[in-house]
Amino acid sequence: xxxxxxxxxxxxxxxxxxxxxxxxxxxxxxxxxxxxxxxxxxxxxxxxxxxxxxxxxxxxxxxxxxxxxxxxxxxxxxxxxxxxxxxxxxxxxxxxxxxxxxxxxxxxxxxxxxxxxxxxxxxxxxxxxxxxxxxxxxxxxxxxxxxxxxxxxxxxxxxxxxxxxxxxxxxxxxxxxxxxxxxxxxxxxxxxxxxxxxxxxxxxxxxxxxxxxxxxxxxxxxxxxxxxxxxxxxxxxxxxxxxxxxxxxxxxxxxxxxxxxxxxxxxxxxxxxxxxxxxxxxxxxxxxxxxxxxxxxxxxxxxxxxxxxxxxxxxxxxxxxxxxxxxxxxxxxxxxxxxxxxxxxxxxxxxxxxxxxxxxxxxxxxxxxxxxxxxxxxxxxxxxxxxxxxxxxxxxxxxxxxxxxxxxxxxxxxxxxxxxxxxxxxxxxxxxxxxxxxxxxxxxxxxxxxxxxxxxxxxxxxxxxxxxxxxxxxxxxxxxxxxxxxxxxxxxxxxxxxxxxxxxxxxxxxxxxxxxxxxxxxxxxxxxxxxxxxxxxxxxxxxxxxxxxxxxxxxxxxxxxxxxxxxxxxxxxxxxxxxxxxxxxxxxxxxxxxxxxxxxxxxxxxxxxxxxxxxxxxxxxxxxxxxxxxxxxxxxxxxxxxxxxxxxxxxxxxxxxxxxxxxxxxxxxxxxxxxxxxxxxxxxxxxxxxx
Ligand code: ADP
Ligand code: MG
Numbered sequence: 242x243x244x245x246x247x248x249x250x251x252x253x254x255x256x257x258x259x260x261x262x263x264x265x266x267x268x269x270x271x272x273x274x275x276x277x278x279x280x281x282x283x284x285x286x287x288x289x290x291x292x293x294x295x296x297x298x299x300x301x302x303x304x305x306x307x308x309x310x311x312x313x314x315x316x317x318x319x320x321x322x323x324x325x326x327x328x329x330x331x332x333x334x335x336x337x338x339x340x341x342x343x344x345x346x347x348x349x350x351x352x353x354x355x356x357x358x359x360x361x362x363x364x365x366x367x368x369x370x371x372x373x374x375x376x377x378x379x380x381x382x383x384x385x386x387x388x389x390x391x392x393x394x395x396x397x398x399x400x401x402x403x404x405x406x407x408x409x410x411x412x413x414x415x416x417x418x419x420x421x422x423x424x425x426x427x428x429x430x431x432x433x434x435x436x437x438x439x440x441x442x443x444x445x446x447x448x449x450x451x452x453x454x455x456x457x458x459x460x461x462x463x464x465x466x467x468x469x470x471x472x473x474x475x476x477x478x479x480x481x482x483x484x485x486x487x488x489x490x491x492x493x494x495x496x497x498x499x500x501x502x503x504x505x506x507x508x509x510x511x512x513x514x515x516x517x518x519x520x521x522x523x524x525x526x527x528x529x530x531x532x533x534x535x536x537x538x539x540x541x542x543x544x545x546x547x548x549x550x551x552x553x554x555x556x557x558x559x560x561x562x563x564x565x566x567x568x569x570x571x572x573x574x575x576x577x578x579x580x581x582x583x584x585x586x587x588x589x590x591x592x593x594x595x596x597x598x599x600x601x602x603x604x605x606x607x608x609x610x611x612x613x614x615x616x617x618x619x620x621x622x623x624x625x626x627x628x629x630x631x632x633x634x635x636x637x638x639x640x641x642x643x644x645x646x647x648x649x650x651x652x653x654x655x656x657x658x659x660x661x662x663x664x665x666x667x668x669x670x671x672x673x674x675x676x677x678x679x680x681x682x683x684x685x686x687x688x689x690x691x692x693x694x695x696x697x698x699x700x701x702x703x704x705x706x707x708x709x710x711x712x713x714x715x716x717x718x719x720x721x722x723x724x725x726x727x728x729x730x731x732x733x734x735x736x737x738x739x740x741x742x743x744x745x746x747x748x749x750x751x752x753x754x755x756x757x758x759x760x761x762x763x764x765x766x767x768x769x770x771x772x773x774x775x776x777x778x779x780x781x782x783x784x785x786x787x788x789x790x791x792x793x794x795x796x797x798x799x800x801x802x803x804x805x806x807x808x809x810x811x812x813x814x815x816x817x818x819x820x821x822x823x824x825x826x827x828x829x830x831x832x833x834x835x836x837x838x839x840x841x842x843x844x845x846x847x848x849x850x851x852x853x854x855x856x857x858x859x860x861x862x863x864x865x866x867x868x869x870x871x872x873x874x875x876x877x878x879x880x881x882x883x884x885x886x887x888x889x890x891x892x893x894x895x896x897x898x899x900x901x902x903x904x905x906x907x908x909x910x911x912x913x914x915x916x917x918x919x920x921x922x923x924x925x926x927x928x929x930x931x932x
Contacts, residue, residue, distance in 0.1 A: 250262070279412070543573065591620050723784070726803070801830045813853075
């Protein structure tokens with residue numbers, strides 16, 4: 242074998258043959274470089290090993306001992322517990338793994354084991370290890386690994402046929418030569434300013450840390466690089482998107498926009514005023530607008546969007562608003578009709594359920610330019626639809642549309658301005674990674690004069706008190722949602738529970754009309770029921786989570802949520818946003834069986850969507866959120882949010898500064914950075930194409 246190179250196939254490394262290379266392939270490790278970047282996903286702190294006899298009940302300990310006995314013990318409830326007794330110079334300690342009888346195959350007498358976990362009292366002291374590592378087999382087979390005591394042990398993602406112990410051994414063995422392959426692309430000045438270690442030092446720290454602190458310092462450096470590359474790409478994408486315009490700038494003619502402001506039945510909130518100013522700034526600039534307006538349900542995004550639409554219209558352009566469902570589109574058109582009537586503008590509606598002749602009439606009005614404001618669904622982006630002069634596209638609940646769908650509508654104008662709306666508040670750190678290529682306006686403040694939402698937590702057995710609440714308030718003409726969770730794994734059981742709930746309520750509340758919607762209904766059936774609810778023909782709507790975001794039934798003031806512990810906090814927040822839309826005081830009741838989890842208590846105490854999004858992020862972690870909310874999102878391997886929010890801000894600043902100076906990263910000294918970004922994010926290849 243010649244000298245080791247970054248792209249050397251892994252099977253040519255000592256200790257790795259074809260068989261192990263196959264196992265490594267399952268972990269996405271193909272080359273020497275990949276092996277170096279196969280990082281531990283956790284550590285066991287064995288730097289402080291407690292002698293077995295000194296492990297006290299309640300302590301969190303790491304111990305090392307030789308296995309002297311093992312066995313499987315059945316419990317009365319049919320659970321099988323695997324037990325192993327460890328011995329060291331100080332004495333004995335029993336370890337127990339409930340429900341893991343299969344460990345019999347990996348833990349055997351004679352082995353030296355490292356275990357970490359909490360000591361409990363169970364017929365004596367007993368450790369139930371969260372972690373264990375076989376340090377030595379005890380028969381000489383593994384002598385080279387030896388006990389690695391007094392260090393922090395990295396634990397690697399492993400696979401069948403390749404244990405994390407083997408991976409650790411191989412990485413340790415090759416670490417020096419692998420690290421030597423690594424070049425640091427970060428300018429020295431920046432590195433010292435941020436007090437981050439060099440990349441070689443960082444990689445050594447994560448693979449071979451002397452302490453957990455050292456490992457963390459290494460991880461932070463790798464996290465910064467990852468965030469920085471992502472920001473380079475997003476900042477670049479943003480610059481390119483904004484530039485793509487022939488140079489149409491709208492002018493403030495104060496014609497329609499001023500009339501709208503004067504005719505509004507309310508004053509705009511500060512946040513709305515700021516958002517309108519930001520949008521106006523974008524639209525009057527020669528670059529194209531590419532902005533996200535983010536605000537909780539009820540913060541008044543529609544009227545802000547309407548300002549933008551009128552600015553386009555008073556410049557003799559057309560404006561289109563696209564919503565993900567017919568119900569939402571109908572609701573928007575009703576809102577716009579009311580606000581636009583004094584201005585003599587009648588918005589058009591284009592949705593699938595109109596008759597063919599209605600649709601073709603609207604299409605004609607659009608292509609001839611007689612229709613100036615149009616609201617619609619996916620129907621808007623169909624091929625048969627064309628505009629005379631489309632100047633602004635507004636997309637409500639933007640995440641419900643794919644990138645191509647948004648592009649299909651945007652493509653109907655010549656580089657129209659784009660305003661995306663989102664009712665899902667997310668913390669800034671997350672926004673910077675998900676939407677870093679957009680400019681952002683945020684509505685945090687709620688308009689005054691709206692009803693408060695009080696959140697009550699009640700014990701599940703007090704269901705009768707909820708029935709009484711429904712009887713009283715719905716008897717007065719208010720309306721209620723009763724929500725039950727449906728999750729895929731138990732969908733049939735869950736649906737049955739929702740059906741049973743509706744039947745029970747029908748029997749208990751004979752004077753009220755009870756409706757039921759769930760995900761298994763056809764879209765039209767669901768819409769029909771929702772329309773009846775909106776029209777007040779249904780008093781209590783039993784629903785699984787299919788209640789549309791953005792549905793505005795001002796008269797609905799009660800929300801009862803069963804099994805709230807099965808929902809994410811952000812999801813609960815979206816649900817609660819269905820009420821409190823009118824002036825009446827609304828109440829949200831969480832029915833909880835058993836002890837109340839602290840997360841639900843926090844939820845009950847605040848209605849700030851951004852605050853809840855932060856809690857949700859801390860609870861679920863970043864990858865999960867991005868995966869769930871945004872296809873085509875980015876997986877962060879090293880960075881952790883919100884913990885690394887500060888690093889992210891710095892990465893953003895630095896990336897902006899760099900792109901400003903060298904937009905395409907074409908300077909020779911930036912070549913390393915460009916290559917690294919492209920290696921990490923395939924999309925960067927397009928954005929930083931050379932030449
Ligand atoms: P969002 O789309 O952000 O959920 P909407 O735009 O539907 O919210 O607005 C919710 C309601 O609040 C609408 O009835 C709207 O007329 C009203 N509204 C908007 N802005 C204000 C304001 N500044 N003061 C009072 N009411 C407002
Ligand atoms: Mg809305």
